[in-house]
Amino acid sequence: MPTPRQQPRRYRQVADELRRRIEAGTTPPGALLPSESTLMAEFSVARGTVREALALLRSEGLVLTEVGRGTYARPIVPVRRVASDRYRKELEQVRSGELGTSFTVDQQVDWSAYSLDKEFREVPATAAIADLFGVEPGTMLLERHFLFRTHGVPQQMSVSRMPLELVAGTPIAVPENEPWPGGNTAQLHSLGHTVTSIRERPTWRMPTQEETEALRIPGGVSVVVITRQTYVHDWVAEVAHIVMRADRVELDYLIHLD
């Protein structure tokens, strides 16, 4: 039996007290915590100890840190539900001729409230991507990089790829046609292909430097990365990687059994 520590670690004591204040509402969402030097004085600990305590709270998702500004309680933000039935809705919209994309469905924003940066490239498939498509490595792809914003705020980065052979010379290969009403589903529909299923594999990790800058992610916040394969029967028509702030999304998958 390990002897329980007589003295709980100081950094945990500090973290516990700060957590208590946040949960009690003494430090309401969005409010700045005391600065590191203030906390050093308040708890009579070294700065390293204060920083350990704050790192713990960051890893719990309770606080965010921004340089020059400070550490603050996680603000309440509307969390975006990324539901599996969004693709069904998208398909219905396409068939009925309505506007929208799965992005606008998730965000519940008007089509007009979002904008995106886009960059198209023609690249050979890496081994990993070729595997997801089920083609030979080196097969040429149209790779489309997007940065979505709502009301000017960056929300989502994605890379979507389609076989170049499929889209070369079509309106899909023209960046100016994005955003395309109805999204991928509509694009494939315009080529005569109806999406039959979508496979999504979500993973979580810390953001890369590029992602931190592009999505303006504060310290301690991780990202969700969804690897998506768009199927037309057994054929993979599109492979995408979608990156979002983990604290702004809630994934929701409904599995029908009957």
Added chain:
Amino acid sequence: MPTPRQQPRRYRQVADELRRRIEAGTTPPGALLPSESTLMAEFSVARGTVREALALLRSEGLVLTEVGRGTYARPIVPVRRVASDRYRKELEQVRSGELGTSFTVDQQVDWSAYSLDKEFREVPATAAIADLFGVEPGTMLLERHFLFRTHGVPQQMSVSRMPLELVAGTPIAVPENEPWPGGNTAQLHSLGHTVTSIRERPTWRMPTQEETEALRIPGGVSVVVITRQTYVHDWVAEVAHIVMRADRVELDYLIHLD
């Protein structure tokens, strides 16, 4: 335009070099990295700097740390695919009378190779749980805590709840009947209810102390938590929380559109 740093941070240099060694195979999976004091000497930096570098690699999932042992490159372990069609398979097994549970389906292990700790409680529904069931807070539930192991190694913790009214006096309320061939699906089937859909909401976070101990999670590894609702038409028959090591699972959702 911010001036790019002339001198990259030392801890990043250390992390970059260690990362290079791992990716180049110089430090193969499972191999110990040099100890912190060795790294201090090798790179001529203070211990805090070495520890920052290792913390970065941990957050990237490249290395794991265990006290008294050291920091080592992440070993290659068979990753368990948690596929959405596991419930379909389970339902088919139940109908055909075969043994197994979705856990054994995921793990691809024999029914006999796994064991579990179990603890049953009768508790009133908290507000959050009641909301997931769509009942009044305080409604009595049978709460079943499980710790699954394969070949003795802890793999998964879960808490599964069913309305007490539904299961009181039935074999489901008897702990000795676990593990129950066919799992939840079979249990509900035995009461005359056929599962029609499953809703899963996955989230990621750092493990609690309890989870770290129960699942023997090394430093830097996070957990996946799946909130599951088992539906019989519009009625929620079960609410579960499933906790797994994030580096040992790959979530895989297939969304049928036709």
Added chain:
DNA sequence: CAGTGGTCTAGACCACGCT
């Protein structure tokens, strides 16, 4: 500019795993 967090140093004592 003052104040914030980011990085870095150079010590120290401790709990834990292995042999």
Added chain:
DNA sequence: GCGTGGTCTAGACCACTGT
């Protein structure tokens, strides 16, 4: 018992954010 990482102290200089 020895070496590992975990925790803690007390300094220092820097970059970034706001006023």
